[in-house]
Amino acid sequence: MKFISTRGKFTDKVDSAYAIKCGLAADGGLFMPESIPSLSSNELLSLKDKNYNERAAYIIGKFLTDYTYDELLADAAGAYAGNKFGPHPAPVKNVDGKIYSLELWHGPTSAFKDMALQIMPRLFVRALRKTGETKDALILVATSGDTGKAALEGYRDIDRVKIQVFYPTDGVSAVQKRQMQTQEGKNVSVKAIRGNFDDAQSGVKRIFADEKMAARLAERNTFLSSANSINWGRLVPQIVYYVSAYLDMVCSGDISFGEKIDVCVPTGNFGNIFAGYIAKLMGLPIEKFVCASNVNNVLTDFLKEGTYDKNRSFHATISPSMDILISSNLERLLFLTAGAEETGKYMEMLSSCGKYTVSGSVFAKISESFIGVFADEARTKATICSFYKNKNYLIDTHTAVAMAAAEEYLSTYKAERKILVVSTASPYKFAKDVYTSLVGEENAPSDIEAIEKLSALTGTEIPAPLSSVIAKEILHPDVIGKEDMDNAVADFVTL
Numbered sequence: 001m002k003f004i005s006t007r008g009k010f011t012d013k014v015d016s017a018y019a020i021k022c023g024l025a026a027d028g029g030l031f032m033p034e035s036i037p038s039l040s041s042n043e044l045l046s047l048k049d050k051n052y053n054e055r056a057a058y059i060i061g062k063f064l065t066d067y068t069y070d071e072l073l074a075d076a077a078g079a080y081a082g083n084k085f086g087p088h089p090a091p092v093k094n095v096d097g098k099i100y101s102l103e104l105w106h107g108p109t110s111a112f113k114d115m116a117l118q119i120m121p122r123l124f125v126r127a128l129r130k131t132g133e134t135k136d137a138l139i140l141v142a143t144s145g146d147t148g149k150a151a152l153e154g155y156r157d158i159d160r161v162k163i164q165v166f167y168p169t170d171g172v173s174a175v176q177k178r179q180m181q182t183q184e185g186k187n188v189s190v191k192a193i194r195g196n197f198d199d200a201q202s203g204v205k206r207i208f209a210d211e212k213m214a215a216r217l218a219e220r221n222t223f224l225s226s227a228n229s230i231n232w233g234r235l236v237p238q239i240v241y242y243v244s245a246y247l248d249m250v251c252s253g254d255i256s257f258g259e260k261i262d263v264c265v266p267t268g269n270f271g272n273i274f275a276g277y278i279a280k281l282m283g284l285p286i287e288k289f290v291c292a293s294n295v296n297n298v299l300t301d302f303l304k305e306g307t308y309d310k311n312r313s314f315h316a317t318i319s320p321s322m323d324i325l326i327s328s329n330l331e332r333l334l335f336l337t338a339g340a341e342e343t344g345k346y347m348e349m350l351s352s353c354g355k356y357t358v359s360g361s362v363f364a365k366i367s368e369s370f371i372g373v374f375a376d377e378a379r380t381k382a383t384i385c386s387f388y389k390n391k392n393y394l395i396d397t398h399t400a401v402a403m404a405a406a407e408e409y410l411s412t413y414k415a416e417r418k419i420l421v422v423s424t425a426s427p428y429k430f431a432k433d434v435y436t437s438l439v440g441e442e443n444a445p446s447d448i449e450a451i452e453k454l455s456a457l458t459g460t461e462i463p464a465p466l467s468s469v470i471a472k473e474i475l476h477p478d479v480i481g482k483e484d485m486d487n488a489v490a491d492f493v494t495l
Contacts, residue, residue, distance in 0.1 A: 001037070001065040003232065005029035006331050007347060008340030016064040017130035020123055020233035021137075023226035024208055029344070030331055031232045037062040039243070039282040045257065048247045052089050053077045055247070056119070056240045062282070063236050064123070066130060075126070079119035084108050090115065090241040092248045092420070095393050099406055100254065101423045102245045105396075109179060110426035110463045111321075112272065113150035116229075116237040121154045121161070123233045124225070128160060135223045138493060139163040140207060142200035142228060144268060145172040145321040146425060148190070149179040151227040156185030163227070164189040164492050166200040169479050172320050174447030175429050175466060182472035189492045190476035193485065196314055198326050203485040204228075213486065220493050229271030230328050238275035239282075245420060246284055255418060262419040264290035264409065266402040267299055268322040270329035272422065277333065277369060287417055292405035293374040294319045299327055303372030306363035308346075309355035317377060318433040319397040321424070326350075334358070337365040371413075373405035380404060384427075384437035394458055397430045399423040400437075428454065428466045 002013035007029030019031035039062070047055050057072035064072065080089040085107050093101040107114025128137065139161060141151045148165040155163040167180060169192035180190045193200055207213055208224055217223060229235050242263070249255045263286055265273040273289055280286040293300045294317045302308045310325040317323055334343040338358065349356040358366070375383065380397055383404040387393045395403060402421045409415065427434045432450035438457060445453050448470055455462050480488055 006335035111146035297374035300372035375404035
């Protein structure tokens, strides 16, 4: 399997190890496989009785053909070990017989990013060896909350790799911030920036495109790569849990084999939902994807009208990991529906004027699989309360956006299919907002106090990774201007 750029100006066809090592193509595009491999009914049936690691090795191997099955199985076994994820890395919970929850937050940082960022560093280190790379890598990450901690934890103390994370100082939850500020590891750096996630993401992209920075790093025997979902090595493990969840629903008797389902995903950067779409293209029986957004609903408008317009007010919400106006992985969907040439034009328009409108035929193709729904703050809080009180199911603020969207979709479209909602974080990562959604805003506790209060109120257990972080020493207190990101990178490499 060869990989190509979504923008077509970088015309080389490269192996997956090269794509994972570099992160971005030389023309600024994202790497995509030349074709989408199929997953036949017989293959799906053969995976039904396999464990998660075996499913992961088989599915990832469809794309990473320059890795062996044994390599991928070893990497999956190390990534999803029981001491990190418990007995099942990605369990499916039957919420009410119609709505099912794919819980992706049982890993070491209590967020779905662990599903990719525990295995990605293993794939990355193999990529260095497979490509004969002699330089060391600096992983640059812009995060709206969960990616930063998951990447830091995945890459901590990995040989030949440094990792530097930038996050918006007022754009993550207190728990997310504390997780990053207390991160240990001799090869890690964490910087808060004065700005929002899009400022952090734009800064990282600017640094990647800076030839002078590349030369400066080369003098230090270092090159840049990414752990964000723009890197195919981050996205491909996410395909696995959609396939695995479907098979688990078959094994539990909740659906019959071959029965179609719908999927609802809380969406910011479009990577998680796009991974599910790839699974559908491979042959997984998924009919519709409900793209759930908060009030930063740029994707909802795009999926309704065909115009992507980031020129709008930015809102800081109680679901901060979705506070994004530039959804980078949407470029991959455009590539599949419009081709590289048109995608390149759309991206140039986004860069120059902040908006683009896709053609009618492209919009029709996208609409075959995607529907956009958004939930405002009041509805998100009401959904947390109603799901706990009426369904005895405690959810975080991002999952609540998706549950609200799923309920609206089921009501509006009268869909008969069962719907799988992707639950992306433990409710304890956003304990204050979850707690006040249940009891009201009066006498709201501090963010950290809310963790224990939420446990006492609901009788649920605080995840060990979150209970331990409270007492840890803050190691990364720095807050910098977004214009100072370049200097922070240069300074970190010289350490």
